[in-house]
Amino acid sequence: xxxxxxxxxxxxxxxxxxxxxxxxxxxxxxxxxxxxxxxxxxxxxxxxxxxxxxxxxxxxxxxxxxxxxxxxxxxxxxxxxxxxxxxxxxxxxxxxxxxxxxxxxxxxxxxxxxxxxxxxxxxxxxxxxxxxxxxxxxxxxxxxxxxxxxxxxxxxxxxxxxxxxxxxxxxxxxxxxxxxxxxxxxxxxxxxxxx
Amino acid sequence: xxxxxxxxxxxxxxxxxxxxxxxxxxxxxxxxxxxxxxxxxxxxxxxxxxxxxxxxxxxxxxxxxxxxxxxxxxxxxxxxxxxxxxxxxxxxxxxxxxxxxxxxxxxxxxxxxxxxxxxxxxxxxxxxxxxxxxxxxxxxxxxxxxxxxxxxxxxxxxxxxxxxxxxxxxxxxxxxxxxxxxxxxxxxxxxxxxxxx
Numbered sequence: 001x002x003x004x005x006x007x008x009x010x011x012x013x014x015x016x017x018x019x020x021x022x023x024x025x026x027x028x029x030x031x032x033x034x035x036x037x038x039x040x041x042x043x044x045x046x047x048x049x050x051x052x053x054x055x056x057x058x059x060x061x062x063x064x065x066x067x068x069x070x071x072x073x074x075x076x077x078x079x080x081x082x083x084x085x086x087x088x089x090x091x092x093x094x095x096x097x098x099x100x101x102x103x104x105x106x107x108x109x110x111x112x113x114x115x116x117x118x119x120x121x122x123x124x125x126x127x128x129x130x131x132x133x134x135x136x137x138x139x140x141x142x143x144x145x146x147x148x149x150x151x152x153x154x155x156x157x158x159x160x161x162x163x164x165x166x167x168x169x170x171x172x173x174x175x176x177x178x179x180x181x182x183x184x185x186x187x188x189x190x191x192x193x194x195x
Numbered sequence: 196x197x198x199x200x201x202x203x204x205x206x207x208x209x210x211x212x213x214x215x216x217x218x219x220x221x222x223x224x225x226x227x228x229x230x231x232x233x234x235x236x237x238x239x240x241x242x243x244x245x246x247x248x249x250x251x252x253x254x255x256x257x258x259x260x261x262x263x264x265x266x267x268x269x270x271x272x273x274x275x276x277x278x279x280x281x282x283x284x285x286x287x288x289x290x291x292x293x294x295x296x297x298x299x300x301x302x303x304x305x306x307x308x309x310x311x312x313x314x315x316x317x318x319x320x321x322x323x324x325x326x327x328x329x330x331x332x333x334x335x336x337x338x339x340x341x342x343x344x345x346x347x348x349x350x351x352x353x354x355x356x357x358x359x360x361x362x363x364x365x366x367x368x369x370x371x372x373x374x375x376x377x378x379x380x381x382x383x384x385x386x387x388x389x390x391x392x
Contacts, residue, residue, distance in 0.1 A: 004385035006331055010338035011346075011381045015373070017339070018346035047374065059335060066310045068200075068340070078217075078302055082224060082294035083264055084271065157271045158279070158287055185370040192375060 009052055013059045016040040017070040038145060039178045041092045042137035045099025046186035053096035061089060087152025091145040099140025103186075106132040126187065133183030141182070142175045200260070200302045204251045208300070213309035214316065216301050224294050233282065236289040243296045250304050260299055268292065311336065338384075349376055 019040070040060070045053040064070050065078055071089070080086060107129070146168060154164035203209075208216075230236055247257065268288050276284035311333070321327045353372050354364055362368060 002385075003388050004381065006335050007338065007385040007388065008378075008381045010335040011342055011377050011384070013335075013339045014342035014346050015377050018343050018350065019373075043370075043374075059339060062314065063336065063339065066307060066314070068307070070343075078220065078298035079260065079295040080298075082291070082298045084267060084291065156291065157275065158283065159271060159275055160278075163274065163278070181366045181370070184367060185374065188371050189374050189378070192371075 005052055008048060009055050009059060012044055012048060012052075012056045013063070016044070016056070016060055017063070020070060038092070038095075038141050038175050039182060041095045041145065042099055042141035042179055042182035043186060045096040045140055046103050046133050046137060046182060047189055048100065049104060050097045050100035053100040054093055057093045057096045061093060064089070084153050084156045085149065086156075088145060088149035090152075091148030094148070095140045095145040097140070098144050099136050102136035102139055103133060106136060129187045129190075130180075130183045133186050134179050137179035137182050138176065141179060142172070200256075200299075201306045202251055202253075202256070202303045204304065206250050206304070208246065208250050208304045213305045213313050216305060217313060220297060220301050223297065227290055227294060230290070231286060233285045233289055236286060236293060240289055240293040240296065243293055243300060247296065247300050247303070250300065252300075252303055256303075257296075257299065261295070264291075264295060346373075346377065349373065 041057060044056045047053075048056060060070070064080060071080060080089060150164045150168055151161065153159070153168070154161045157164070159167075227236075227239065230239070268291060272284045272288040275287055315329045315333065318327055318329050318332060322329050350369070350373060353369060353376075357364055357368060
């Protein structure tokens, strides 16, 4: 691993933490403000790819468990691991890996097809890139994170799987919107800057 | 801007080695899973609370950490009391409360450097296998902590620049410049580190 990778991992971890400390941006349409629990997972996975993205979240979780109040609401420490939402926190690590991996898998198809496209339908290429990013973000950042977080919640609280699903369903619309925003941001970044 | 949970003190809880505290925490937390009597659980919970008071934790700091959880516990407790009975609900709530408070106690009595040493110690077997380099892990943690306030300033700059141009900040208009600047900075920092060897 090169120095640049280490610096990138450290800076993106700092970015996730710093964004958690600034006042949240209100999102259009949904009453839930843009927090970083899942947004960071999607963005980091899409921009840095599976290996570095996973390491960013691993570092983030480690720093939180070490006792620095970096989680939303200033929580921290090993106490988080004992709490009912620990599954969502730990699920973020494989979530970023899968988002990054899926994004690469999908864009691999695109590169082989891109040759046959004429340059003037770049509009639709952009749309496809965003759709692919959003799909990767939804699978990795939502489906996988919930697949780990919801059973964990059900197990810790003994509330039953179906009830846990209903309790968490409130957050799904906001997360879907986050996936879309993350895909748009990642597409613009990739166009402007080769990572 | 960002401080650790650690509360300085001189009790034996502070002086005990971090590794031992974490091991005891892990063991007692798993043991608690097999305790089902609400009475025993409340005794355990009271013990942890007493230790916390004795270690010098202020009510305000504990409350600040527990506040988000308390609401969740009340909600879950209510739900479970309604569906499974009061006994089950009190067992679940008491167990969670004890686990969380015990973990908080360890975090409050262990300085960050000692926690970091435990992490590095845990990494040693992986380092032997050549999977990780403990120095690089330490470097990345240090860099992260150093750059949290820097990125906060960067956020403020971008926001002010946009407000000056009459733009209302949105996730898109903030996200793109924020990420671009961070990527550029990573380039510069990596060059600087390499140049110094």
